[in-house]
Amino acid sequence: MTLPDERYRALVDWPAQIRSILLQPGPLRKRDVRRVIAAALRHYPFAFEVKALAKARPDLLDADKDD
Numbered sequence: 017m018t019l020p021d022e023r024y025r026a027l028v029d030w031p032a033q034i035r036s037i038l039l040q041p042g043p044l045r046k047r048d049v050r051r052v053i054a055a056a057l058r059h060y061p062f063a064f065e066v067k068a069l070a071k072a073r074p075d076l077l078d079a080d081k082d083d
Contacts, residue, residue, distance in 0.1 A: 022059040030056035 033052045037044065061069075070079035 018059045026056050026059035
């Protein structure tokens with residue numbers, strides 16, 4: 017079960033983790049990339065959760081505007 021703080025960290029922390037892998041000297045290792053992606057997706061919110069947030073806080077997420 018994913019807790020709210022884990023979901024928050026998955027959303028906030030994954031860009032820094034991806035950046036750290038991409039900025040490493042030398043070739044990318046699939047193992048490292050997969051580990052970071054798996055860790056982020058483990059607690060990433062489902063679409064229904066993001067939609068609920070958009071409904072509750074349209075000032076943060078505007079689901080009515082499609083690009």
